[in-house]
Amino acid sequence: MQAxxxxxxxxxxxxxxxxxxxxxxxxxxGIMANHLPLVTxxxxxxxRIKKDSKVQLIAVSGGFMEVRPDEVNILAESAELPSDIDIARARAAKERAERRLEEAKRDNIDFKRAELALKRAINRIEVSGTKQ
Known part of the structure; x- marks a missing residue:
């Protein structure tokens, strides 16, 4: 199928x-060829994209997936291949988000925004294949 x-x-x-x-x-x-139509x-x-029996990872920060019997379209807010991830930037973003979350416990700042930033940073680090 086409992805x-x-x-x-x-x-x-x-x-x-x-x-x-x-x-x-x-x-x-998990989606394979001839899957029922779906939007989620x-x-x-x-x-995780399986092609020629190998798995390729892409870090995605939300969006939508449209499935047709012979095609999968992912419309993502952002998406990065492991080779495109700036690991130093992702680690810095993770540290900033962790600090904001800690401050949120004390100062009641925007906890949800910091939590999402942390999830994005951790996802990018994991997809890059490096250790946190």
């Missing part, structure tokens, strides 16, 4: 694949 991962900045992945696995807001979901919101997580 496409697109962001507002352009295409991140486009090709024929065996399977696509994503983290939706309701849990994990995505959570922050790694998209």
């Amino acid at each position: 496409n991962v697109v962001t507002p900045d352009g295409s991140v992945f486009d090709g024929h694949v065996e399977m696509v696995s994503v983290k939706t807001q309701d849990g994990e979901l 919101p995505l959570a922050i997580g790694a998209v």
Whole structure:
């Protein structure tokens, strides 16, 4: 089946694949050819694309997935291949978010925003293949 991962900045992945696995807001979901049509919101997580018996990861920060019997389209807010992830920047973002979360406990700042920033940073670090 055909799989496409697109962001507002352009295409991140486009090709024929065996399977696509994503983290939706309701849990994990695996898609293979001839799947029933579906549209679902995505959570922050790694998209796993199985192609030629190898798995490729893409860090995604939310969006939607549209499934057709012969095609999967992922419309992501942001998406990065492991080779495109700036690990130093991701670690700095993780540290900032952790500090904000700690401050939120004391100062009641925007806890949800800091929590989402932390999830995005951890996802990028995990997809990059480096240790936290």
